[in-house]
Amino acid sequence: MSASNIGEVCNQGLKNAHYLSIFDNSIPHNHKSWKNAWKLKKDSDYTVKRIRSIIPDAVDKDDGKSIWDYVANKKMNENISKEVWLVMGYTFNRKKFLEEISSKNPSAVSKHAALTLEGTMANIRSLGVKFKVFCS
Incomplete structure (x- = not known):
């Protein structure tokens, strides 16, 4: 350890x-890369989808800003965990x-x-x- x-x-x-x-309205600076897969290591072919959540069809899954707008709206809901x-x-x-x-x-x-x-x-x-x- x-x-x-x-x-x-x-x-x-x-x-x-x-x-x-x-109380935070900022947009994550890396939201444009969310549509790309994340590599475990730079020299590896192993990739993982960055967005692993159920996103409604109305949200453009290839547009990080659209995904963030959806998340930002949800975070204001007190019933959301x-x-x-x-x-x-x-x-x-x-x-x-x-x-x-x-x-x-x-x-x-x-x-x-x-x-x-x-x-x-x-x-x-x-x-x-x-x-x-x-x-x-």
């Missing part, structure tokens, strides 16, 4: 969480972390990781947004 890697993933989540705030997902992958092993942090003498790295995750969760939840971490 690397506290700095966890911090990097948490910072990415925080950096983008403001878009879910009802908003979530920020942190995908840690193999950066973070839940079982090892829980064993370490609950031990009699947790390491400085595990304490740092715990505080980083807790701070990220508090900031994201303060926006009325759910927080989920996916890890190995």
